[in-house]
Amino acid sequence: MISVCWRSGYKAIDEDSHLIIQNENSEDILDEFDGMDQHMSNGICHKKKEFQETPESLNYLPSHSEAYKTWLEEKPLGSDWDRWFMMGLIGVFVGIFGFLMHQIIDFLFEMKWELVENYIQNNDFLTTWMVIAGIGFAMMLVSSGLVVFFCPSGSPSGLPEVIGYLNGASIRHIFNIRTFFGSFFSCALAVSAGLFCGPEAPMIHVGAAIGCGLSQFKSDTLRINLPFFTRFRNSADKRQFITAGAAAGIASVFRAPVGGLLFVLEEVASFWDVKLAWQTFFCCLVATFTTEVLSSSFVGFEYEGYFGFFKAEQRIIFWVKDLLNISVLAVIPTIILGIIGGLLGALFVFINVRINKLRMKIFTSVPHKFLRQLTKLLDTLLILVVTITVTVYIPYFFSCSPNPTASQVQNASEHKPHGEHAAWDVSEYNCPPGSSWVAPNGSIMANHSINQAAVLLVKNGKQGTMLLYQRGSHEKFGLPALLMALIFYFTISCWTAGTAAGTGLVVPMVYTGALFGRLVGLIMVAMFGVQTDEYGAWIDPGLFAVIGSAAYFGGVTRLTISLTVIMVEITNDVQSILLIMIAVLVGKTVGDYFNNSLFSSLLHLKCIPYLKAVPNVVHGKKKVNLELFTARDVMQSCTTIHLQENVFLLAELLSTTSHNGFPVVFSPAPGQEEVFLGTITRSQNDLLFPETLSIILNGKLLRVVQFI
Template identity: 60%
Template structure:
């Protein structure tokens, strides 16, 4: 069995490297986009770095600049799955689940699907669409589990005479299962969470041997991603190779003393997460049915694909068109917490919407920021994010729902925390330290994630990892 364990380790390492590469490219593109916007502001007539509604036309031209960069990435993202690999849209996870449970799907594991999904995922997230890389990362992990284990490719005409004993349906599905688990483990740095996710959500056929091998694969993926991320940020070497920083997480991990009274709003958040999760799923199903009816009514295939591409463009335009209006409607109360150059004068709602989901979750989970975001900002951002993320899910880009689910739940969780702060005030003593909007943002994120996905055990492990 040494060769099976060797392949599991190689698959995990490859998935970890891929996860690192995806996040580095996304962060680099986001930084490049806002650097270009900043440069535009610097050379503007008023030579200013900050947005202000009093500067005639400057805010609109700047957002047109951001819109242009976003549209270019969205068009390439949607085009890569529409015209190169239709099997890569929207996330590939349902197809992987179907395949592992006995369904055969054409072109699900070929090189074109891999490249198209990779390009579409990176550009969709970097463009600012309401999505994350988790679903495509699971698909890409499954692809890497399929390719190296079979040591052959019909597309490339490669048939290596090694590991031939694994060229059967049962072993192929085992490696695909491990690759899918490694994908989620790499994204969240949670090897146990990756194993439990595949056990709870992905595959129905398990044995003890496969569980241990999948866990080993997830460990290798997590270790590889952490090791590479320890010294590189945006492909820039920063030293400290092999030094794993605990705070470099997107999830709420700080421990704090807990009071039994905290279980009352926690139960409320759990019920709210279930209700909103059911609403999200129901609304998404209706949107996808309408989407299918509309696109199927278009007889010409090329026109149908073009219409799907224009839908993703419309989603991005709605987001960028409403963000400046949101900024004008509210005062600039929380923009200074953001990393984008012009955020100092953005309102809390515009700041939450303009930042990418991963970074936004970090801000919402941050402790000790009781009054950082007001009710108007959080409610406005919640309405926009809930509707647009529901619309984005199922559109013609390779996208995941985990980041949108965590973000949406964190928004209403922080609203509940803010209500408690309004009632009891900011508590500085140990007895009342649990009244923190950041804490309830994390609980709200878990509740909405669970309400939409129906996951329990693996979600808990991922959240606390």
């Protein structure tokens, strides 16, 4: 059996090369199409498909021929120890790269803002802008250059490509080692440069590439072919390891092993079974454990001791320390937040699709390939300039406010005697220096004023989200600062998504949802006051920030089960799980009313074929009930091959049709109906011709081929 076919433009020829080139110039023409932006309009997609013939999907199931059975009998029936070993090995490598991703981002981000500390405190914002922009320019030139010039696929995040590949479409270059390193470093530099993005989607792509590369133990780019684990060199096993690697990527970056497993099950993988679920869960466990062990003693590549000691504030990405008792009345604002999240999520998808179509139109209007690549590079630099201008200058218009909560100093070396200035933090921005002291319990505490706009814009999305989730901090952020940050962050993140750099969207989705969730929370506090009793303590802006993140996340991605689990794992807010579930379901329902999810829209924009489990067919304005039809209603007349076939007719059949597979039929006796014996693929037919092609050309002999 073979899997179903689409018009994707990619034809499977064997396990190593998935594209059949019809003439010597086809590769160059395809590269020209691929050189255009991946977010293609329908017209460009149509032209590309016309050129590339009818595509074929990956052959996930082996053909049970006599030759295959003979080969199978020679192989001993052993245990799956090597498969479990490979899953663990993939988890270790994904965990290491997840650790490196966090460390690079933290190190570069802190280094960048420490360089401008004196300029900010002296209100020299022009010099601050020039330094931050210069460093950001250098980072983005490398980040975008890796995608545009180094990665063969030229794709930013690669998540839609991974989804399409696991659905059965063969897509070139997405797991190439150049794509792997390009995506990894492009993402790390893009986040460090200050773009409103995160490392999640690129890490899924990186994990999938690790799963593909390690399981095959070979690299065509590096010309390496090691004689290990050769039994995994088939499309079905490769698919399973890619699935596990993608799940490990999300598990490592979020420290959410169960969420990573469910995310792949719900959104990424199309082929699933219980055995794969156990192996993927093991891979996610190993990846998360590796990342946490390495991160337990390193912060920004600085060793801080306590190796192997997992602190809650470090292990849980957006740790919510104080859990609240929930009243049934909290369901009402939760539904409101779900509606807002669904509306904003649908608006985000709509705007992002339109921006990417416009981006595609501009890129394709540039005739020369090199100039088109430079245009993509300039696009990312323009986004960076706007982002840095907003983050540097907007806080200038906001006054300083006392920090209502004293913070604990993480590094003891930052402590100075009582009365002296504490170590500068970017949240202080141009505010007066704070002071530090030793608390009665021995903890080193710091107290300082903060610039609310700087906290919300200058700090990266991870740190800002943690502050928005804080409980009991009703006065930490005011309505003007939250509203300003929401407008700028939502608008710029819509523009950033899809640019030629490794950018993820999970952190922007979580952060944007937290912003409008906290806005609703402050409105609730203004209406009902600060509640200190046990039954009214749930009216807290921090609680509604978590719910808002879940609602907006669901409104953009339309995830349900995996999103709920991920939100619980990254916040530790088990007490709010029912409210999170309600917000997710409402956000998804509202978003589905207006358009498709972000991932579905990106699949369509990139012309990646995707066959849903339950197709949604609309004729006119009415949905079609597919149960009223049979395969005969949609199939053309079937082209068959007989058990004994004339080579000339076989060659003519292959040259006049574009089918991926042909049914092999046989008549047991003269006059009896033909019996279906199995299928033979086009690539298998092609292998039969080298010895007989010259005979056909000479026209001297019609050789009979026996299909077994």
